[in-house]
Structure formats: structure tokens, C-alpha cells
Amino acid sequence: EIVLTQSPATLSLSPGERATLSCRASQSISSYLAWYQQKPGQAPRLLIYDASNRATGIPARFSGGGSGTDFILTISSLEPEDSAVYYCQQRSNWLTFGGGTKVEIK
């Protein structure tokens, strides 16, 4: 099973700051990585697929990068509504999710 490790566990930043979230795979997954945002009581929402492609309707402040084993989700300028837990997910070999990064807005 491919294990995805997300860091940091929690990120606390102010509005307007840049957030950088990391997802590391236990083996190469090419670019088969997605990012989701989940707010309390809501279903996850797809942000990025195949490492760097923004999903429909996702604001341009969200961007993804990386390939192989190391991936990054960047939120260029945090908005209050970006407070959420962010998960990565790989589809290279079956389907697994990372443990999540909680983004708190100060």
C-alpha cells in the first residue's frame, strides 16, 4: 500500500499569508495526486487533480506541484474561508489518502 504522509499536521497563518502544504508518497506515484479541502460537517471538495490541475471553479490562489514522491499544495494568499483540513490522495496504485493538514486562520 502506498502511504501518503502530510506535513505539517497544523498550520496557523494570518489572512493574506502564503500557505505551503506537503504530501510525501512512500514510493513514486508519477503525477497521480489530488488535493481536497474539507470543512467541518461538509464533504471533501476536489481542489487539484493530477498534481497541478485545478478542478472546476477552484480559485487561482490554489496551486499544486510536484511529481514522483514529493508534492506541494500552495495557497498564495489565505482567505478566512480557507480554514479547513486538506487531504492528498494518490491514484497510482489503488487509492489512499494522507492524514490531512489542518489550516487555521489567525
Add this chain to the structure above:
Amino acid sequence: EVQLLESGGGLVQPGGSLRLSCAASGFTFSSYSMSWVRQGPGKGLKWVSGFSGSGGGTYYADSVKGRFTISRDNSKNTLYLQMNSLRADDTAVYYCAKGRGSWFEDSFDYWGQGTLVTVSS
């Protein structure tokens, strides 16, 4: 507009059974893969089972293989999850999720609101 609406969750005793349904609309249901993803209380997301579109096969996480059965009725645009021999660690919110394409190994562009399954005596 794509919509996924789950139903069938509830409280069940250990060893019991439950059948979840997911009614889909707004897209050509038969062409896309569909999956069930669960989230235990205060926990992260875990893929449970998937069904490839366009006449494809079924796939299961090891933790549910032999106990859960995924099926789909393309004439009713509905996905199902039959859960047998339920255990306490199956307690979770179960989400129905649509794949971006037809193969089950995919990212999920639409999700239902989830249905809570609680396994407890």
C-alpha cells in the same frame, strides 16, 4: 448539476447488515467510476470500494473484502454498498464519490453529503 444523495445509514449491532444507496443525477452515470469513501469519527478519509464505469469491475479495500459488496444499477442511476458482518471499526460517515473518468483509480470530482453508519450494541 451533478448531485449525489446517499441514504441507508443508521445504528446497527455488531455482526449486523446495512445497505447504503447513492442516487446520482446530472451526468451519464454508467460512464463514470463510482466509489465509497468513509471517515471515522474525528479521523481522515479512507477509500472503501469502487466500481469502474462502462461495464468495468469492482474493487475493495482489504479491510472490507469479503464483507462488503458494491453494486450499481445504471437504469436507476444508483450505487449501492451492501455491508455485512459489521464491526465497531466500520463506524463512520460513508460518502459516495464520482470519479473523474471511468477507471476506479481516479480522483473524485463530486461527493455526496454522507450517511452515518454506527455499529454498536
